[in-house]
Amino acid sequence: MPDVLAYACDDRTTQFHRTTITLPEPGPHDIYIEVRYAGICHSDIHTAREEWGPARYPLTPGHEIAGVVARVGEAVTRYAVGDRVGVGCMVNSCRKCEYCTDGHEQFCTGTPGGLPGTLWTYGPDAQGNPTAGGYAQGFTVSEDFACRIPDSIPFETAAPLLCAGITTYSPLKRYGAGPGTRVAVVGMGGLGHMAVQISAAMGATTAVISHGRSKEADARRFGATEFYATSEDGTLEALAGSFDLIVCTVGADDLDYTALVRTLRPFGTFVDVGLPEHPSQIHMAALCNGNKAMAGSQIGGIAQTQEMLDFCAEHGLHPQVEIIGGQDITSTYDKVVGSQVRYRYVIDTSTF
Numbered sequence: 647m648p649d650v651l652a653y654a655c656d657d658r659t660t661q662f663h664r665t666t667i668t669l670p671e672p673g674p675h676d677i678y679i680e681v682r683y684a685g686i687c688h689s690d691i692h693t694a695r696e697e698w699g700p701a702r703y704p705l706t707p708g709h710e711i712a713g714v715v716a717r718v719g720e721a722v723t724r725y726a727v728g729d730r731v732g733v734g735c736m737v738n739s740c741r742k743c744e745y746c747t748d749g750h751e752q753f754c755t756g757t758p759g760g761l762p763g764t765l766w767t768y769g770p771d772a773q774g775n776p777t778a779g780g781y782a783q784g785f786t787v788s789e790d791f792a793c794r795i796p797d798s799i800p801f802e803t804a805a806p807l808l809c810a811g812i813t814t815y816s817p818l819k820r821y822g823a824g825p826g827t828r829v830a831v832v833g834m835g836g837l838g839h840m841a842v843q844i845s846a847a848m849g850a851t852t853a854v855i856s857h858g859r860s861k862e863a864d865a866r867r868f869g870a871t872e873f874y875a876t877s878e879d880g881t882l883e884a885l886a887g888s889f890d891l892i893v894c895t896v897g898a899d900d901l902d903y904t905a906l907v908r909t910l911r912p913f914g915t916f917v918d919v920g921l922p923e924h925p926s927q928i929h930m931a932a933l934c935n936g937n938k939a940m941a942g943s944q945i946g947g948i949a950q951t952q953e954m955l956d957f958c959a960e961h962g963l964h965p966q967v968e969i970i971g972g973q974d975i976t977s978t979y980d981k982v983v984g985s986q987v988r989y990r991y992v993i994d995t996s997t998f
Contacts, residue, residue, distance in 0.1 A: 651998040652782035653972045654704040658696045662975040664998060667706060667778045669786045674721035677789050679731060684780035685710030685805040685967075686991040688836065688897070689921075691979050693769070697923055702770055708780025709735045709767035710992075712795060712805040722789045730795040732955070733780065734808035735945050737791045738765035749947040751791075781975065783995045793952045796959035803964040806836065806990040807955060809945065810965060814841035814893060815954040816946035817917040818848060821891050825849035830889045831870070832906065833896035834861045837919060839989040840965055841893050842868040847961040853889070855906070864966075864988070885909040887936075896920045903928040912936035917943050965990045971997030
């Protein structure tokens with residue numbers, strides 16, 4: 647397999663530069679993808695800046711990958727050259743543990759003599775060797791960990807669905823968003839703006855809870871029928887007992903979880919997908935009063951990711967993206983941290 651152009655950073659300062667990487671030859675069950683677009687997820691930034699632990703440099707991140715199959719292994723049956731495919735947060739698992747066989751490969755516990763657990767899209771492989779992600783013009787992956795991109799979804803808007811889409815679709819599906827339910831989405835960034843669209847398409851009455859009102863018009867365009875600004879005095883107090891489900895997409899350390907949980911109806915659920923960097927606090931009485939639940943959610947399995955793509959195609963759902971070139975990645979990281987994006991940056995790999 648020839649080297650391909652990519653962008654990498656060499657340390658936590660995340661100064662990205664153009665480079666070449668060598669990809670593995672496709673095995674019998676692997677496909678080689680010509681990457682067309684790669685989304686920038688905030689978790690790429692957390693990883694590259696070592697905010698979630700030590701990183702292996704040089705690092706080529708990227709787990710929102712969309713492209714075209716260019717080569718297939720001799721035993722591949724799912725895909726053919728020319729197929730439109732995407733890859734998300736994981737690229738392998740043991741295939742045998744109880745979670746893998748139940749369609750939850752993201753929680754793979756590994757098996758003796760096999761993979762030790764879920765193999766994520768970039769970072770160390772099962773032997774501890776560094777691997778590259780989607781900020782590159784090519785990617786090799788098992789056919790079992792690629793998803794088919796419906797023809798109606800453009801590559802550039804498909805890429806963020808492989809993380810932002812499934813991260814929000816999974817908890818909305820699990821906790822019953824639909825007709826007759828009231829859902830609140832906290833924060834409307836890369837994750838939140840997809841959560842609003844998906845919740846509304848599922849038939850739920852959907853609200854957005856944001857700090858200010860700068861995104862109100864967008865929220866309503868995406869399908870929200872209510873919008874609340876926490877910067878206005880008494881907002882959360884007035885919403886007490888309002889929602890069946892809250893999906894929190896905000897990673898801020900100063901979020902008032904107690905006040906947010908109190909906006910749930912009895913038996914309601916608060917689900918976090920925002921992953922704040924530091925430990926959070928909540929007054930447990932807010933949960934006990936009303937038999938409420940607090941939960942977290944981490945992407946979804948491969949089958950559910952395909953289900954999400956098909957759902958978005960059926961309902962015409964797309965992330966709102968800003969296209970950048972490889973030379974823009976460094977400055978874009980700072981813009982994402984500063985919330986200066988509407989609503990997902992996507993790299994056009996043809997600019998490499």
